[in-house]
Amino acid sequence: MKTEGVYDVAIIGGGVCGSAIAYNLAKAGVKVALLEKGGICSGTTGTNPGFCVLTYREDPIVMEMALRQRLEWNALAEDLKIDLEYVETGGLIPISNHRELDVLDHVAGNCRQWGLKEVALVTPERAVQQERALDPSQIIGALYCPWEGKINPFNLTIGMANMARQLGAEIFIEDEVIAMEVNGHEVKALETSQRKIKADLFVCAAGAWTADVAAQAGVDLPVLYERGEAMVSIPLPPLIRGMVTDGQLFAVGENPPDRVIGACLGQTVTGNIVIAQATTDVDNYDCSSTLDGPREVAQRVLKLFPKLDDLEILRMWGGIIAYTPDRAPLFGFPENRKNLLAVVGFHSAIGIAPVLGKMVSDIFSTGSAAYDVSAYSPLRFRSAEIR
Incomplete structure (x- = not known):
């Protein structure tokens, strides 16, 4: 029999973005569940060389995020109580x-x-x-x-996931999402082979698997x-x-x-x-x-x-x-799924993931964020529609 849980936010994906989102939400006192079909940092993040790039950021918004994160690595390491091995080498x-x-x-x-x-x-x-x-x-x-540097992607991702857990988040590994329950314009629950999870907000940070996850909610995302x-x-x-x-x-x-x-x-x-x-x-x-x-x-x-x-x-x-087809990130809600937030496609996300996590936390808590990311909305793609 499947266990059932009710949360404020359910995050799908245990890479650097999903872990950063879980950490920032848990730090804000939000009840969080994170689900990962493998292990934390077992997907794309685990293959990342750890480059914290600045020169070839996509646009001024992401550049501003990267410049801000550059100033916050040491404070983050202190918060996580782990050596991130961040070195500003040029x-x-x-x-x-x-x-x-x-x-x-x-x-x-x-x-x-x-x-x-x-x-x-x-x-x-x-x-x-x-x-x-x-x-x-x-x-x-x-x-x-x-100003460019390097960081250990394992220490960063696992450090944020561990701290999220210490702050009250529940993390389920080797627990793949296999279905989503939809009612009207909202996702009501997700299911794995082991559990059913209800939440107010569902965040899809599943990297290359984002399209497959979104399809379970009847959404076609061009990832x-x-x-x-x-x-x-x-x-x-x-x-x-x-x-x-x-x-x-x-x-x-x-x-x-x-x-x-x-x-x-x-x-x-x-x-x-x-x-x-x-x-x-x-x-x-x-x-x-x-x-x-x-x-x-x-x-x-x-x-x-x-x-x-x-x-x-x-x-x-x-x-x-x-x-994505235009090589720009996806950040936002697809049409008619007002509580399914897609976060994917950020180039060299390792260098901005904590900022992205804070942005998701702010959106959930206050409805707004420090950056105008409307240009990253899935709505720019006509295919991002309910099937």
Whole structure:
């Protein structure tokens, strides 16, 4: 027999966004349930390299969120009573040709317009001062931001989930939502194989699985996904100072190849070098790792960082990354489901998730939030309608 529970808010998804939402709601005294079909941080968040990016944020709203979060990492670590391993190392985007330069010059202009003044196009010689393993002969310049950093995505996500639990939230893992009960314009309850949960607000923060979850409430949300492949080395002495994102990823164009390759690197506090990524469109939530993807990434890495030629790889993995047809986030309520809030599609959400969590908490408690995210409403897609 299924157990039944009644909550103020039920959250579907135990990644960094779902955990941040649970933590902020529980901190505000809201009765919360979080449901995750696997384990906390077992999905996309667990495959994330932990880059807290600023330079390539989607728009001024998300940039403002990221700049705010940058100032709050230390306070959050104190609240969670955990070392988030946040380090502000600076970020570098190596530029290999003039096509990339044109695109990234535009990116830099957007950054300055949106409030990130500490960003600059620099010479190859200055780029090597930031990343001494970089071969300056392979680039014509780089985009540099001193404020970018890295964080441990596991410590962040599990830390927020654990603190949410301590504050009274109930967290159910390995408990997949299989049905939703709808009455009129509202979701009344969700069901798993083990329980039935009623709530005033249902938050879908299920990443690439958001469309499947929303479909159980009769809603068609245009959430797509792709696979990103990455790998990690054995622990090494310091070699990569900050976070590196390949400039060629910004010049892919409107007709990308079947597999998009870029050299993205960062070294953890334990010395492991995380290397990404090969990105491919896939079906059926295929997050398996291939041989060709990491091989092509390694070739690109060695072109820019030849000093890593004897790097020993510890493991490889793939992860599923959610996005929308216009590559902008989804945040809001679909038509005729006024209590089903979708939160998905934020690029590099690891660097803004706590702010998103606070925003959901404020919306539930006061009906408003610190940011105008109306542009992210599912209503911008005509397909986001009741079937």
